[in-house]
Amino acid sequence: MEFFKYTRTFNFMGKSKIAMIISIAIVLSSFALLATKGLNYGVDFAGGTIVQVKYTSAAPIDEMREKLKVNELFSGASITEFGSVEEVVIRMKTTTGSVTVDIGDETRAALSDTGEFEVRRVDIVGPKVGNELKEKGIMSLVLAVIGILIYVAFRFEWRFAVASIVALVHDVSIALGAITLVGLDVNLDVLAALLTILGYSLNDTIIVFDRIREGVTKGRNSDLSGIIDESVTRTLARTTLTSLTTFFVVFTLFMFGGEIIHAFAFTLLVGIVVGTYSSIFVASPILLAFGFDVKKYHIKLAHKAKREAEKQRMREQFESGVM
Structure with missing residues (x-):
């Protein structure tokens, strides 16, 4: 075509x-x-924790924020929609406590009264990593x-x-x-x-x-x-x-x-x-x-071809026993 x-x-x-x-x-x-x-920078580079939650209906983001404020583990967490109104992502900085506890279980406990949902993903990356x-x-x-x-x-x-x-x-x-x-x-x-x-x-x-x-x-x-x-x-x-x-x-x-x-x-x-x-x-x-410079490049190619021809000629003389 x-x-x-x-x-x-x-x-x-x-x-x-x-x-x-x-x-x-x-x-x-x-x-x-x-x-x-x-x-x-996302969690991969800045370090932190991501929890992806999916509700059966529209996620009650304002209610989720109020529920998470009670738990110090989720201090400073941000909640944003993730592709649809039913799915959200909770982002927070990684702390010593968040590494030693099950964030998925803590999320389920904190949001238990906000509706029917499932925790689909939990990613934790330390600051050093x-x-x-x-x-x-x-x-x-x-x-x-x-x-x-x-x-x-x-x-x-x-x-x-x-x-x-x-x-x-x-x-x-x-x-x-x-x-x-x-x-x-x-x-x-x-x-x-x-x-x-x-x-x-x-x-x-x-x-x-x-x-x-x-x-x-x-x-x-x-x-x-x-x-x-x-x-x-x-x-x-x-x-x-x-x-x-x-x-x-x-x-x-x-x-x-x-x-x-x-x-x-x-x-x-x-x-x-x-x-x-x-x-x-x-x-x-x-x-x-x-x-x-095109002209200089042509001259350079000509010199290179000349050297190759000379090497080939000497190789043929050596192989035929003429030096």
């Missing part, structure tokens, strides 16, 4: 300045949100970025590597800004979504870079801007189909997957849109801004 015919080349680089201004504005807005509002998970999560993101930098630099060139890393930082920054804006809890699911965004965005960028390298190597055009426009145009159909099919699948998870997977799906939705955009309007323009 072909949505875009290659009868003409789209002028993507002609719009790159406008796109970069928009990207910088959104990234700076994300940084401002992160600095002022900050990330809302939460800090360790947070540190390891940040480390996993940093190591992933370093690994990508080394891989792209080895496969292409250092300019390609830096351009791809800038695009990935752009994607993750906007995703974190969106998470902060809507107030989602940052937990292990969101971390998994961010790592998925890195892989998804890099895959799109690598495909575009492959086309650019092919255009630089085999083409006679020495204008890098024209090569990028042609390369992006040739990958546009594939990029559109891949992004749309992935988006629809994740959107289905977001709409019907339930509250448990809500944060994961939302983060991926933002990442898919931003990652597709950045592979065209962020990574490629940065490569152009670094001043990648």
Whole structure:
């Protein structure tokens, strides 16, 4: 299936300045949100206790708050709806007492007069474990970025590597800004979504870079801007189909997957849109801004081919006994 015919080349680089201004504005807005509002760390990273309760009818949240105030174990607990009016989540900080008692039994006892319900889930994470998970999560993101930098630099060139890393930082920054804006809890699911965004965005960028390298190597055009426009145009159909099919699948998870997977799906939705955009309007323009010289690259390839030919000639002479 072909949505875009290659009868003409789209002028993507002609719009790159406008796109970069928009990207910088959104990234700076994300940084401002992160600095002022900050990330809302969930139980996985901040430590605490989560009790998920489901009623047979609408949950009496106000009555639940009054009942829980009597028990010091639930001091400072917050109660919010969880996907439906019948289901709620009770969040509280982890204390020494909450670790040594059965929170499920305490919840049943405290809410026994509020209606018919069942305790569906109890999660307890200590503050020390939460800090360790947070540190390891940040480390996993940093190591992933370093690994990508080394891989792209080895496969292409250092300019390609830096351009791809800038695009990935752009994607993750906007995703974190969106998470902060809507107030989602940052937990292990969101971390998994961010790592998925890195892989998804890099895959799109690598495909575009492959086309650019092919255009630089085999083409006679020495204008890098024209090569990028042609390369992006040739990958546009594939990029559109891949992004749309992935988006629809994740959107289905977001709409019907339930509250448990809500944060994961939302983060991926933002990442898919931003990652597709950045592979065209962020990574490629940065490569152009670094001043990648097509003529020098051709000379470099010619010298490399000459050295390989010389090595092959000497190998053949050695094998034939002529030195």
